[in-house]
Amino acid sequence: MTLTDHSGRTSAPHDRRLIVAPVVPTESALVPLGVGELRLQGGFWADLQRVNAAGTIPHIEHWLEREGWLGNFDRAAAGTLPEGRRGREFSDSEVYKYLEAVAWELGRRPDEALEARFRAVVDRIAAAQEPDGYLNTRFGRPGQEPRWSQLEWGHELYCAGHLFQAAVARERSQPGADDGLLEIAVRMADLVCDTFGDDGIRSVCGHAEVETALVELARVTGEHRYLEQARLFVERRGHGVLEDIEWGRSYFQDDIPIREAEVMRGHAVRANYLASGAADVASEQGDAELQSVLRRQWQNTIARRTYVTGGQGSHHQDEGFGEDFELPSDRAYSETCAGIASIQFSWRLLLAEPDAAYADLIERTLYNVVATSPSPDGRAFYYANTLHQRVPGAAADPDEASPRASASLRAPWFDVSCCPPNVARTLASLESYFATRSDSGVQLHQYAPASLRTRLANGEEVALSVQTAFPAEGTITVVIDSDAEKEWTLGLRVPSWADEALLTVVPADGGATEVRTVRPGSTGVTRAFRRGDTVTLELPVAPRFLHPDPRIDGIRGSLAVSRGAEVFALESVDLPEGIADVADVVLDPSSSPSEEGGEVFVTVRRRTVDDAAFPYTTESGARTDEPFRVRLVRYHDWAERGPSTMRIWLPTL
Amino acid sequence: MTLTDHSGRTSAPHDRRLIVAPVVPTESALVPLGVGELRLQGGFWADLQRVNAAGTIPHIEHWLEREGWLGNFDRAAAGTLPEGRRGREFSDSEVYKYLEAVAWELGRRPDEALEARFRAVVDRIAAAQEPDGYLNTRFGRPGQEPRWSQLEWGHELYCAGHLFQAAVARERSQPGADDGLLEIAVRMADLVCDTFGDDGIRSVCGHAEVETALVELARVTGEHRYLEQARLFVERRGHGVLEDIEWGRSYFQDDIPIREAEVMRGHAVRANYLASGAADVASEQGDAELQSVLRRQWQNTIARRTYVTGGQGSHHQDEGFGEDFELPSDRAYSETCAGIASIQFSWRLLLAEPDAAYADLIERTLYNVVATSPSPDGRAFYYANTLHQRVPGAAADPDEASPRASASLRAPWFDVSCCPPNVARTLASLESYFATRSDSGVQLHQYAPASLRTRLANGEEVALSVQTAFPAEGTITVVIDSDAEKEWTLGLRVPSWADEALLTVVPADGGATEVRTVRPGSTGVTRAFRRGDTVTLELPVAPRFLHPDPRIDGIRGSLAVSRGAEVFALESVDLPEGIADVADVVLDPSSSPSEEGGEVFVTVRRRTVDDAAFPYTTESGARTDEPFRVRLVRYHDWAERGPSTMRIWLPTL
Secondary structure, eight states, X not given: OOOOOXXXXXXXXXXXXXXXXXXXXXXXXXXXXXXXXXXXXXXXXXXXXXXXXXXXXXXXXXXXXXXXXXXXXXXXXXXXXXXXXXXXXXXXXXXXXXXXXXXXXXXXXXXXXXXXXXHHHHHHHHHHOOTTSOOOSSSSSTTSOOTXXXXXXXXXXXXXXXXXXXXXXXXXXXTTOOSSHHHHHHHHHHHHHHHXXXXXXXXXXSSOOHHHHXXXXXXXXXXXXXXXXXXXXXXXXXXXXXXXXXXXXXXXXXSSOTTTOSSOOSBHHHHHHHHHHHHHHXXXXXXXXXXXXXXXXXXXXXXXXXXXXXXXXXXXXXXXXXXXXOOOSTTOOOBHHHHHHXXXXXXXXXXXXXXXXXXXXXXXXXXXXXXXXXXXXSSOBOSBOOSEEOSOOOOOOTTSOBXXXXXXXXXXXXXXXXXXXXXXXXXXXXXXXXXXXXXXXXXXXXXXXXXXXXXXXXXXEEEEEEEEOTTTSOEEXXXXXXXXXXXXXXXXXXXXXXXXEEEEEEOTTSOOOEEEEEOSEEEEEXXXXXXXXXXXXXXXXXXXXXXXXXXXXXXXXXXXXXXXXXXXXXXXXXXXXXOOOGGGEEEOTTSOOEEEXXXXXXXXXXXXXXXXXXXXXXXXXXXXXXXXXXXXXXXXXTTSSSXXXXXXSEEOO | OOOOOGGGTTOSGGGGGGOOSSOOOSSOSSEEOOBTTEEEOSSHHHHHHHHIIIIIXXXXXXXXXXXXXXXXXXXXXXXXXXXXXXXXXXXXXXXXXXXXXXHHHHHHSOOHHHHHHHHHHHHHHHHHOOTTSOOOSSSSSTTSOOTTSOTTTOOHHHHHHHHHHHHHHHHHHSTTOOSSHHHHHHHHHHHHHHHHSTTSOOOOOSSOOHHHHHHHHHHHHOOHHHHHXXXXXXXXXXXXXXXXXXXXGGGGTOSSOTTTOXXXXXXXXXXXXXXXXXXXXXXXXXXXXXXXXXXXXXXXXXXXXXXXXXXXXXXXXXXXXXXXXXXXXXXXXXXXXXXXXXXXXXXXXXXXXXXXXXXXXXXXXXXXXXXXXXXXXXXXXXXXXXXXXXXXXXXOOTTSOBSOTTOSSOBSOBSSOOHXXXXXXXXXXXXXXXXXXXTTEEEEOSOXXXXXXXXXXXXXXXXXXXXXXXXXXXXXXXXXXXXXXXXXXXXXXXXXXXXXXXEEEEOTTSOOOEEEEEOSEEEEEEEOOOTTOEEEEEOOOOOEEEEEOTTOGGGTTEEEEEETTXXXXXXXXXXXXXXXXXXXXXXXXXXXXXXXXXXXXXXXXXXXXXXXSSSEESSOOEEEEEEEEEEEEEGGGTTSSSSOOEESSEEOO
């Protein structure tokens, strides 16, 4: 344990408290780079960040007001609750996630008007906090259920967690902003510790989230008590401390203590938030056993319970993981928030234990879940990310919240609207997941045009720029912008989808060019880099077929196409005249996917099935016509041309 | 419209009111035979009926008392509700379904003790009825929600429907029993008509059921008003009269008027009960258009939204139909009640419009859904009937109600316990679905050892016995037990699973034997039958592979085995030492299923899959070993040897 109390705020080694990032362990193998140390310079992700700032963040603010979820705080301050309270029990959390997104945004790019709006929201929240620090618009007032009386479904601690994360983001992005948000969070956190300590309520929240948030708050404030409370929450869960429910206690991971579980299960967002909190606790406590347990759970979950998109959760009923290899495309839930939560978990493991596999999954999930959710204007979202759309959906009303998580087209808002602000806070802090430093160098985990400037433990200042058209093209060129006195290592991830890549080092001084073949995993170049040195990684990005594990029933006899980490889909709007539905074609498995002008094509045949009175017959009644080529769409771009049917996995029979 | 009012109770043609059966249309192409006209004489279904009477009915009575659902009526009578009310909002209906089961049972076999228990329950219900006829323990008292204030979820009319059906069963089985049950039902039905008429609440119940029950009550009482109210309910639904819910109004079929729908959708029990009620209305009103709409919906539902077991409903979330061809084995809901409701719908269509296809589906559903639900002792039940069990379940506690519909082993009772009493009332009246008469003869729809005695419209008395070991063997011998003066037709269904069958007629008088080949559908023998004449139908019952429609994703590249209408499954307890899970074998598609000693075998190979870090790879990593034979289990007998994994569809790759 290296945290100290408030009086010793400078104890963190190497000024980690100055890092403007969502996750800053006190000690870790890799050190995150904050907003400001790495800047995205155009390209796929910078574009999404721009749309997030210009479109999504104002859009969320609009809906929070319109739905009255911000107004709930005003009513709390005015003492008029519960009358007129709007939204579900967790609606406060959406306000906090909005604040977190804005805090990261302001950390990258000061904006007076946005700053003023941020402060105005904080003031409204402050007015709603009760004298003892309690803050939640849904519980505890006359006419409301008592505080902490609904741990299974009340989301009080969950909301508190998002409050803490917003305060952490603000404190890291604009230290000393003096808007009162950190104090609000600290007062609530103190109350949580007073209430849920060893002498208090020995239970947990039905939705994990406060665990990771308490650790972050401990890191920012140096308050050890918050970490200890997080540890208590992590260790308590799994012992049946919550009431059983229809879907079983696995829904909120209260079925098996975290140290005994082999795989993630139950509600996919809850499972990943819990795992993230546990990873944070393990990191702060140097708990190698817990770290190892989490790695095993992560590995088993990726090997058996994850979609090709990186998405997780195959049950609509409980928004949960199914059993091993239960991964139906058409009923994929793959909630956007679960993808975000999975990135959070993978990232924490990566910081503790450098392994390219974690960054591989982050990349896959970023491209195929996080980037899929928002519409091009950032004002409509997928909540669930199906891999197979059977029936063209109706266009969502841009002026109406969708009652359904499984809206077939992106919707502007949801009655349960966790995903839009979760996308916003993720994209607003996105660069913090792209690179790290260590004592001996910097590591590039994700590839995008960027400039990077940081200082290593040895005092060496390192600057570089990444020049690439990735993911459209596979060449990544790193140009060094600093002169080193000592050797350091430029770490590069060779993604698992690249069988073999080419690494070229061209010294600026005209020295010998070094060329070598590298295999998936972590690679690197160690030298006393000089300004102008270039390191080029050439990744093979030709489109390829993927075969599924034969234990996955829904996609047996089917192939998917990926190009890099981007997964492709066949969308019915790309079918020729006369073929209305993706169900009416089968893939020609003897063909190969091809690329032309940045587009990817496959060869398919139209299939005709004799309509039978009963669809199970002693002989198969399907016929196919002549093959033809059809364009695929990048999955993250699907459903942008109106209602359509779509499938990622293309049947060969 | 042929019903008349109370004063004209004898108007029904040919004494249909004397028929002791659940469905007795005033006019129909086929006339049901009641309990008493056809008697099962041993064999598969008589055994199930015996277990139902000896095991299930007392078991249900025990649980209704134990759970306090019967006690709710006592509390209502004592005026102590809502305090102490037990069970969900529809718990009253389970008591009524229990009464219906007992009424049919008493109709077959008088039993003084059972009769006394029946009357005692009726007395407790009578005491709970309010002065204006209202009867429901969940609504309307101080401290409860007002009557009819929760049409979406309150199930008040649903409960009323089951009350009516119990009263109808009693009146038909023991006319003039004078226990007051019919009067209770009539008073409640009058209140329903007063409340929901054209001048009243212009809405419907969130769970269809009262529609078919009102028609039956009209048939029994001759009260036209009940039929008119049923018609109003059927026609109103589909116009968005209920509040929208997260899963959409299709959940309770309030999305599309019944005359405009192409296929069944939403909650599968609700959909089939509604369709049954609509079929009843169409029948009484001679509404050929509605009849035709229902036929189309039935056909489309069977062709695209029904499992090979006859089960319906592929979503756990809303217990509902999925989209066309969305039929995953592992997430099959296939609720027992949905199977029963589907039989009710098919039966009504068959009475109106003789078509062997309806009886084909009834047969399939009886063997693979209704017979699958109860345990051999009739004291535990499947609620959902999955086609693929991935993980061996834990043994259900015989002394505890299961909170989950999807219990992996049969459970003694459920918090939502609609299925056990639904099985009980179905088995108690089962023979009424086996044969019919018409003006010109009798029709055998299902085959079982039985004796049959009825009178045709022309006054001819017809008696016969069915001698068969079906479904174990395929020979069905009908021996005529009456001497006819005029010709009549013995109708026989040749099931759709029989490509071709052999029909042999051997006159008792030594006349020429007639032998002919018959094809699936309805066939018959017309003659002036004499006592001792025999008609033999030989059905081919060798086990066969079934191929799925290629549009069903979850079973692509897989085959199932059926023998007659019985579907088989591979259960892990039948695998050789060293192979623990059905997921570890693949079917050899070049082999054929074989039969030996009444058991069915297939040839499979053990499959080994390289465990990958991520289950989607550029090359497939599966290997198979030498082939071996393995026994399959009849699906309705699975999970009777302890926890196991199981699958009906066997992958070939």
